[in-house]
Every structure is written in C-alpha cells, then in structure tokens.
Amino acid sequence: MTDNDKLTSSSSIELLSFRVGGQDYSVDIMSVREIRGSAKATSLPHAPFFVKGVINLRGTVLPIIDLSARLGLQTGEDSERNVIIVVDLGERTVGLMVDAVSDILAIPSEEMQPPPDLAADDARTFVSALTIVDGRMIRILDLEAVMPPQGEEVA
Amino acid sequence: MSDPMAEIRASFFIECEELLESLQDGLQLMDDGDTDPETINIVFRAVHSIKGGAGAFGLDDLVHFAHRFETAMDEVRAGRFQPDGEAIRLFFTCADVLGDLVRAARDDDAVSSEVTDPVLEKLEKLVGVEEESEEELDFTPATLSLDLSLDFGGDAGLPNLPDLSDLPMAGADESPLDLSSSEEATEPLVASKGFTVFFKPEPALYISGNEPLYLFRALRDLGDLAVTCHAASLPLLDSIDPDIGHLSWTLTVHTEESEQTVREVFEFVDGLCQLDITPLAAAPVAPSPASVAVVPALPPLPPLVQPEPVAARPAPDPASTATPNDAPVTAAPKPEAPQEEASPAPVKSSATTTSEGTTPTKTTGTPTQPRATVRVDLERIDRLVNLVGELVINQAMLSQSVTEAGLPPNSPVSTGLEEFLQLTRDIQESVMMIRAQPIKSLFQRMGRIVRESSASVGKEVRLHTDGENTEVDKTVIERLADPLTHMIRNAVDHGLESPEKRLAVDKSREGHVTLTAQHRSGRIVIEVSDDGAGINRERVKAKAIEKGLIPAEAQLSDGDIDNLLFLPGFSTAQEISNLSGRGVGMDVVKSSIQALGGRIAITSQEGKGTTFSISLPLTLAVLDGMVVRVADETLVVPLNAILETLTLTDDDVKALGPETHVVQIRGGFVPLLDLGAELGYRPPQESYVGGIALLIGQEDGNRAALAVDAIEDQRQVVIKGLEGSYGRVPGIAAATILGDGQIALILDPTDLVSQASGRTRPRKPQHALVG
Numbered sequence: 001m002t003d004n005d006k007l008t009s010s011s012s013i014e015l016l017s018f019r020v021g022g023q024d025y026s027v028d029i030m031s032v033r034e035i036r037g038s039a040k041a042t043s044l045p046h047a048p049f050f051v052k053g054v055i056n057l058r059g060t061v062l063p064i065i066d067l068s069a070r071l072g073l074q075t076g077e078d079s080e081r082n083v084i085i086v087v088d089l090g091e092r093t094v095g096l097m098v099d100a101v102s103d104i105l106a107i108p109s110e111e112m113q114p115p116p117d118l119a120a121d122d123a124r125t126f127v128s129a130l131t132i133v134d135g136r137m138i139r140i141l142d143l144e145a146v147m148p149p150q151g152e153e154v155a
Numbered sequence: 156m157s158d159p160m161a162e163i164r165a166s167f168f169i170e171c172e173e174l175l176e177s178l179q180d181g182l183q184l185m186d187d188g189d190t191d192p193e194t195i196n197i198v199f200r201a202v203h204s205i206k207g208g209a210g211a212f213g214l215d216d217l218v219h220f221a222h223r224f225e226t227a228m229d230e231v232r233a234g235r236f237q238p239d240g241e242a243i244r245l246f247f248t249c250a251d252v253l254g255d256l257v258r259a260a261r262d263d264d265a266v267s268s269e270v271t272d273p274v275l276e277k278l279e280k281l282v283g284v285e286e287e288s289e290e291e292l293d294f295t296p297a298t299l300s301l302d303l304s305l306d307f308g309g310d311a312g313l314p315n316l317p318d319l320s321d322l323p324m325a326g327a328d329e330s331p332l333d334l335s336s337s338e339e340a341t342e343p344l345v346a347s348k349g350f351t352v353f354f355k356p357e358p359a360l361y362i363s364g365n366e367p368l369y370l371f372r373a374l375r376d377l378g379d380l381a382v383t384c385h386a387a388s389l390p391l392l393d394s395i396d397p398d399i400g401h402l403s404w405t406l407t408v409h410t411e412e413s414e415q416t417v418r419e420v421f422e423f424v425d426g427l428c429q430l431d432i433t434p435l436a437a438a439p440v441a442p443s444p445a446s447v448a449v450v451p452a453l454p455p456l457p458p459l460v461q462p463e464p465v466a467a468r469p470a471p472d473p474a475s476t477a478t479p480n481d482a483p484v485t486a487a488p489k490p491e492a493p494q495e496e497a498s499p500a501p502v503k504s505s506a507t508t509t510s511e512g513t514t515p516t517k518t519t520g521t522p523t524q525p526r527a528t529v530r531v532d533l534e535r536i537d538r539l540v541n542l543v544g545e546l547v548i549n550q551a552m553l554s555q556s557v558t559e560a561g562l563p564p565n566s567p568v569s570t571g572l573e574e575f576l577q578l579t580r581d582i583q584e585s586v587m588m589i590r591a592q593p594i595k596s597l598f599q600r601m602g603r604i605v606r607e608s609s610a611s612v613g614k615e616v617r618l619h620t621d622g623e624n625t626e627v628d629k630t631v632i633e634r635l636a637d638p639l640t641h642m643i644r645n646a647v648d649h650g651l652e653s654p655e656k657r658l659a660v661d662k663s664r665e666g667h668v669t670l671t672a673q674h675r676s677g678r679i680v681i682e683v684s685d686d687g688a689g690i691n692r693e694r695v696k697a698k699a700i701e702k703g704l705i706p707a708e709a710q711l712s713d714g715d716i717d718n719l720l721f722l723p724g725f726s727t728a729q730e731i732s733n734l735s736g737r738g739v740g741m742d743v744v745k746s747s748i749q750a751l752g753g754r755i756a757i758t759s760q761e762g763k764g765t766t767f768s769i770s771l772p773l774t775l776a777v778l779d780g781m782v783v784r785v786a787d788e789t790l791v792v793p794l795n796a797i798l799e800t801l802t803l804t805d806d807d808v809k810a811l812g813p814e815t816h817v818v819q820i821r822g823g824f825v826p827l828l829d830l831g832a833e834l835g836y837r838p839p840q841e842s843y844v845g846g847i848a849l850l851i852g853q854e855d856g857n858r859a860a861l862a863v864d865a866i867e868d869q870r871q872v873v874i875k876g877l878e879g880s881y882g883r884v885p886g887i888a889a890a891t892i893l894g895d896g897q898i899a900l901i902l903d904p905t906d907l908v909s910q911a912s913g914r915t916r917p918r919k920p921q922h923a924l925v926g
Binding site for chain 1: 836
C-alpha cells in the first residue's frame with residue numbers, strides 16, 4: 001500500500017464508488033458535482049423506462065436516471081435511502097439514482113483494466129474499465145453511455 | 156474576448172444601429188415638417204459618423220454610399236436644397252439602404268450595387284450634386300507610426316511642430332508649397348486668405364483615440380500652416396497628469412478653402428475640444444510665438460487677444476472664400492451657422508476662460524445630453540432573471556413551510572416574510588425592466604415596411620406611431636418582428652383602398668396606418684389600425700364557404716366572420732399580389748402571437764377601417780397558469796389556452812367508437828382527451844361523467860376538452876426550460892417549480908392535442924413513434 005501511495009501522486013484517478021443493484025460501480029470524482037438524498041421525482045411522460053423523472057435542484061430542473069434500471073440490474077424497491085449522485089457531463093447535468101455511496105478511491109491508472117470482451121452482457125457497454133480494490137471488483141461507469149438519448153426528440 | 160479588433164468592430168456596429176435610429180428619427184421629424192437646422196444636423200452627423208467608422212474598418216461600399224448620402228444631406232444642411240415630401244421619402248430609402256449596407260458589412264455580406272446605384276442616382280439627380288471624385292473619400296486610416304520627435308505631452312518647451320512635411324500623409328497629395336510648417340512659426344505670415352484656429356483638446360479627445368497631429372496634417376493639406384503651441388497651463392513635471400492634455404494650439408492656415416472645409420477637418424473631434432475658427436484679417440497676423448510658453452508660468456493667452464477681436468468682427472473679408480454659403484458662415488455672429496463654435500460666444504470664452512480649462516466644453520456640447528446607459532451582455536441579464544426566478548420560488552417554499560409550521564400569521568417570521576415577498580416582487584419587476592427595451596426599434600422597422608409595401612402597390616401611405624417608448628421584453632420584440640411585418644403589409648395591401656377609391660369616398664388620398672403600443676393591466680397591447688374600407692364581411696363569408704372552411708348555412712356574428720381571417724388558408728385579396736398572399740396568412744400571425752403567450756383580436760368598421768390588437772405578456776419568463784392534478788401528478792396549463800372549464804355531465808359526454816369520447820358544448824362537439832392517459836400516467840378511464848375538463852382553444856380554431864382530476868390553483872409560474880437539461884417532451888412545453896419545491900410540468904396543449912388527434916385514427920404509427 002505504501003507503494004500505491006507513492007504512485008498516487010503521479011498518475012492515479014480518484015473515483016467515487018457506489019453500490020447499485022448489488023454491484024460495485026464508480027465514476028471519476030471530477031465529474032461528480034454533489035451527492036444528495038433522494039427526492040420525489042416528477043415523472044416525465046413518454047420518457048424511457050430508466051428515467052425516473054425530474055427533480056428540483058436548487059432551482060434547476062435535474063433529470064434523474066434510475067441507474068439499476070439503466071444497467072438492466074434488478075431493481076430494488078424504491079426506498080427513502082436511495083442516493084442521487086449529481087454528475088456533470090459536458091453541458092449536461094443529470095442525477096444518477098444509486099443504492100448507496102461507498103467510498104472515495106485513488107486508483108493508479110495502470111491498475112485499470114479494460115473490460116474483457118467475453119462479457120457479452122448488456123451492462124458491458126456501460127463499463128469503461130475494471131479494477132480491483134481489496135478483493136472487490138469495481139466497475140468504472142461510462143457516463144456518456146448512461147445518459148438518456150438527446151438531440152433527437154425523446155419520444 | 157481575444158481579438159480586440161473584433162470587439163471594436165462589434166461596438167462600431169452597435170453604434171451604427173444607434174446612429175441609424177437617430178437618422179430615422181431625424182428624417183421622421185423632417186417629414187413631419189420640422190425644419191430646425193439641428194434636426195438636419197443630426198441626420199447629417201449620423202450619416203457622417205457611420206461613414207467615418209466605416210472608413211476606419213475599410214468598409215468601402217458603406218463609405219461610398221454614406222459619403223454620397225452625406226453630400227446630399229450637406230446640401231440640405233447648407234440650405235442649398237429644400238427637401239420636399241418626395242425628397243424625404245428618398246432620404247428614407249437611402250437610410251434603409253444604408254442600414255442594409257451596415258448589416259451586410261456586419262455579416263460579411265454584400266449588397267448588390269443594383270440596389271444602391273439607382274438610389275444614389277435618384278439622390279444625385281434630385282439634390283443636384285454631381286458625383287464627386289473618389290479622391291475625396293480619403294478615409295483611409297493613417298498608419299499609427301509613432302514619431303518620437305513629436306512628443307506633445309512631455310516637452311514643455313516645444314515651441315511648435317517641427318517639420319511635418321516629411322511625415323507620411325494619409326491619402327492625399329502633399330502640397331508642394333509647404334513652406335511654413337518646417338520653419339519657426341515666428342515668421343510673420345502675410346496673407347489675406349485663411350483662418351486662425353484655436354484648438355484646445357479636452358481629455359476626452361485623447362481618450363477617444365484622436366491624435367491632434369493628424370488634424371494638423373489634414374489642415375496643412377489645405378494650405379500653409381503655422382502652428383503655435385500654448386504650454387502655459389502645463390504643470391510641473393511631478394504634478395502632471397499624463398491623461399490630460401495640457402497643451403493647446405493656435406494654428407494659422409493660409410488657404411483658399413472655405414471655413415467649412417477647415418471646420419470639416421475637426422469634424423470628428425466635434426465636442427471633444429474647444430475650437431475657434433476665425434477668418435484671418437487682411438492684416439498680417441503675428442502669432443507671437445515668443446509667448447509660447449518656454450516658461451510655463453507665462454500668462455497664457457496674450458497673443459490671441461490681438462488677432463481675435465479683429466476676426467470676430469462680422470465678416471471683414473467674405474471675399475476670401477469661394478462658395479456662396481460661406482458668406483453667412485464667415486459672418487460669425489449669425490447664429491444659423493452650421494456649428495455653434497462659429498458664433499461669437501466661444502470666441503470670447505477662448506480668450507477669457509482657457510486657463511480655467513473646463514468651461515468651454517459647455518459651449519460646444521450638444522444641447523441634449525443622452526441618458527447614461529450601460530451595455531450589458533444579454534447573457535448576464537438572463538442569468539440575473541433566472542436567479543430572481545429562483546428567489547421567487549424559494550420565497551414561495553419558505554412561506555409554505557412557515558404556514559406548515561403553524562406559526563401565527565402575526566408572528567415576526569410571518570411579517571418578515573411578507574416584506575420579503577414584497578421585495579422579491581420588486582426585484583423581479585426591476586430585473587424584467589432591464590430586459591425590456593423600447594419598442595421603438597421595431598416600429599422604425601415597420602416604417603420601412605410601410606414605405607416599401609406602399610410603393611410596390613402604388614398607394615400613398617403614412618405611418619403614425621404612438622407609444623414607441625413602451626418597454627417590452629427584448630425577446631418579445633425580436634419575435635414580434637415577423638408577425639407585425641405581416642400585419643403592416645396586410646394593412647397596406649388589403650386594408651387600405653387605392654388613392655382613387657379613397658378620393659371617391661371622401662377620404663384623403665393618403666392612407667393612414669397607425670401603430671400604437673401601450674401597457675394595459677400588466678400586458679402590452681399593440682395595435683395596428685388602418686383607415687381603409689374595413690372588412691368586407693359578405694366577401695369574407697363567401698370566400699370561407701367557397702373554400703369549405705365553414706358550412707354554407709352557418710350563422711355567424713360579425714365577430715365570428717372577422718375571426719375567419721385567422722383560419723389557415725384564407726386570403727381575400729382578389730388577385731395575389733407579391734406583397735401579401737404568398738401563402739402566409741393571418742393564421743401564421745396568430746400562431747406566432749400565441750407562441751409568445753399573446754392573444755390577437757380584430758375589430759372592423761365598414762368604411763372606417765380595421766384594427767388588429769395584440770395583447771402580450773410583459774415577459775416570457777413568467778406565465779399565468781392553471782395548476783391541475785391528474786393521476787397524482789401536478790401540471791400547469793397555460794391560462795391563455797383555456798377557453799373555459801367544464802363539469803362533465805352524463806348528457807354532455809358521448810362515446811364515439813371504442814375509445815374516443817366527445818363532449819357536446821352548445822350544439823358543437825369537441826373531442827375529450829384524458830390528460831392522464833395522454834401523458835401515459837394511467838390507462839383511459841371507463842367514464843368521465845362528473846369529472847372536470849378544460850376547454851382548450853387552439854390556433855387553428857379547433858377545440859378540445861382535456862379531462863383532469865382537479866383544478867387546484869391559478870397562479871404565475873416561472874418557466875424553466877426542459878430542453879437544456881433533458882430534451883423535448885411531447886405535449887410538454889416546459890417545467891416550473893411550485894411552492895412546495897416540487898417540479899410541475901407545463902403543458903403544451905396544442906402539441907398534446909395534435910399528438911392525440913393522430914392517434915384517434917390509426918393507433919399503430921403513433922406507438923412506433925413513441926418507441
């Protein structure tokens with residue numbers, strides 16, 4: 001671990017890890033704007049199934065993505081304990097609804113692995129890299145892929 | 156941001172817009188019979204400033220046109236040409252073309268000479284000025300080569316300008332007789348023709364980037380020039396303020412040119428300096444350079460006192476100048492000389508008050524000082540508007556939680572909150588006022604539309620405007636341009652009769668179109684009226700029946716018939732002129748007005764004329780809405796779309812086919828749509844009897860009833876766009892935040908109904924689209 005610490009200063013990525021649908025995921029901490037408790041979302045008509053709706057984030061309209069539905073994982077019942085991670089992606093800001101936020105990890109970039117091709121799972125397209133921390137596999141989320149389609153009419 | 160030149164350019168174009176506006180204003184005044192020389196001056200100066208700026212940016216087309224326009228205006232200014240109505244109309248056209256050229260230059264576009272040349276030709280034929288040679292257009296900006304030998308600011312002992320003759324000249328030939336400038340000005344210059352120019356720059360002159368040296372050079376081009384520098388007011392070095400030019404000059408130019416030509420040299424520093432131009436007396440002028448402040452403490456102006464009383468005498472030597480209009484100009488005491496500096500008052504002040512420094516500006520300043528303004532990036536204002544919108548929401552949330560906490564209404568918290576509410580409203584209004592701008596610019600554009608459209612249909616039309624200082628949200632103004640243009644064209648083309656017909660019914664030959672704007676009960680009302688024949692209701696009805704828009708036996712009130720004009724595909728013009736009747740009808744006007752949250756109404760009196768009145772909300776950021784509940788969701792329906800609310804009874808609701816219901820309203824049937832089902836919140840209900848429905852009126856005149864569960868409230872809501880954060884949602888216009896902090900969606904009833912009407916027929920395609 002001491003070796004890791006040295007490497008941290010040179011080329012490591014800080015990740016925010018969280019649990020969703022019983023699996024460990026993470027996102028680059030630089031794209032995280034804030035973490036907030038769940039709020040009742042106003043549902044949008046004709047929205048894709050994984051879009052929970054929109055909430056009021058201090059005066060802005062924030063679309064909420066139910067990440068477990070988006071990743072095709074089993075959806076736990078909606079609970080008050082859900083957490084919303086507000087992420088910025090370029091011009092867009094969305095909230096990702098997850099089960100719980102776990103930790104902040106500093107991972108040296110050489111410990112990142114590309115996801116194996118074998119995994120023909122749907123979720124694979126949403127994972128940009130894998131890494132192992134304390135024996136647990138952490139999936140690094142491809143935020144771009146998670147975003148609801150935009151540009152064409154979301155009908 | 157990065158390119159300073161681009162910024163300067165951009166601000167030049169903004170200035171141009173302002174100048175064009177004052178040009179229009181001035182012409183309008185002239186058209187209304189104002190012959191005040193100051194009005195003509197304003198027009199002249201506007202054109203002139205555009206020309207000057209354009210020259211600096213190398214916009215040759217613009218310079219060329221502006222110059223010739225300016226020449227014509229100069230003829231008017233000098234009183235050599237008295238403009239009649241036709242001439243002023245031509246000036247208006249010129250102003251329009253000038254505006255086109257400015258905009259073309261801004262957008263790196265070009266206006267074809269086919270547009271400009273005929274106008275110029277007409278102009279010159281009318282005013283009788285032959286085209287001048289191109290050499291006169293020496294607006295090539297001089298290169299800014301800094302010559303250190305001409306250190307005006309620092310060298311107190313500098314007696315005069317050393318050797319100007321070897322410096323590069325801007326654009327014009329050098330005079331071979333360049334005698335005096337390289338010599339000491341002590342040499343007494345004996346000449347009978349010429350002028351003494353006293354020139355004292357204000358700090359503003361330097362701030363605006365002018366350089367006296369170039370003025371002197373330009374002056375030298377007119378003839379022999381002697382320059383005397385007065386450095387008396389120059390303070391000691393340690394107390395010197397480098398931003399203030401402490402120097403002043405007396406320039407003696409010997410020239411055959413008129414005073415006006417000399418004055419034109421200083422045109423661009425007009426108002427930025429103290430300037431006295433006096434004709435040279437026949438007597439030899441001794442500028443007494445000995446006084447030229449080798450010692451700063453010398454009394455400032457003894458040398459000037461001598462020549463000037465002579466010069467200020469009325470017209471001692473009018474023969475010295477060539478053009479006829481110079482006689483009154485040289486006769487300095489006459490007040491109607493083109494610029495005020497020529498009057499004796501400044502002459503006196505120069506002799507007495509120069510040492511005081513600041514007073515002379517007042518004598519040369521323009522009489523009406525424009526109100527101080529700040530140019531602010533629109534984005535910043537929008538941000539402020541958004542923030543205030545949030546403040547309003549926040550305030551609503553606070554009051555709701557105070558109420559929920561069960562605090563008594565007279566508790567300090569409640570009273571404080573009350574004040575907070577008042578303040579928020581005030582702030583919101585003030586911020587909206589920032590976004591607002593006078594509707595004048597729009598009205599001026601309409602003036603052009605009237606001129607052009609009346610010319611193309613051969614009618615004589617005069618546009619009257621009223622309330623042009625009414626302030627309207629900038630976005631509204633921008634989006635009003637098209638519908639208003641169309642309405643004006645309609646008024647000219649269809650509304651007004653031809654001159655012959657007008658005379659036949661005892662009306663003036665000239666038609667009148669009136670454009671007014673005013674604030675009325677929190678909305679803006681804009682009216683377009685004409686004094687034409689009014690709506691021929693018989694013909695409108697016949698036409699509507701012929702086009703199958705209404706059944707032949709329909710009984711319609713006058714108002715109903717008038718409103719037929721707003722139906723799509725309606726045009727009563729007998730023949731299709733290329734002005735209106737190009738497929739864009741009043742229905743488009745109506746829908747664009749409604750898109751702005753406005754309403755349009757029409758009143759007409761046979762033989763007296765027609766009035767269209769548009770009523771608009773003050774801002775696009777706030778909307779009056781009805782808050783409804785449907786399937787446990789809260790939605791806001793724009794109030795202007797709701798015609799009425801209905802309670803559905805057994806008698807009214809009829810089933811039509813398996814899923815469609817219609818409501819019977821006063822003999823007509825409108826489709827009933829379940830809002831919850833349309834938005835996918837719930838499956839269609841079995842029965843709607845006993846429920847509540849909103850009757851929605853659409854742009855195309857169709858109506859639909861929307862079944863909702865409950866009507867909760869009617870209030871103003873702040874509009875929050877969805878497109879930016881999520882994307883467009885069918886049937887939804889935007890979102891808003893309610894007092895409890897929850898987001899509510901704002902319905903787009905037209906969109907919703909049009910989606911639904913597709914579905915009532917074949918079902919499948921709609922679902923394919925949704926998927």
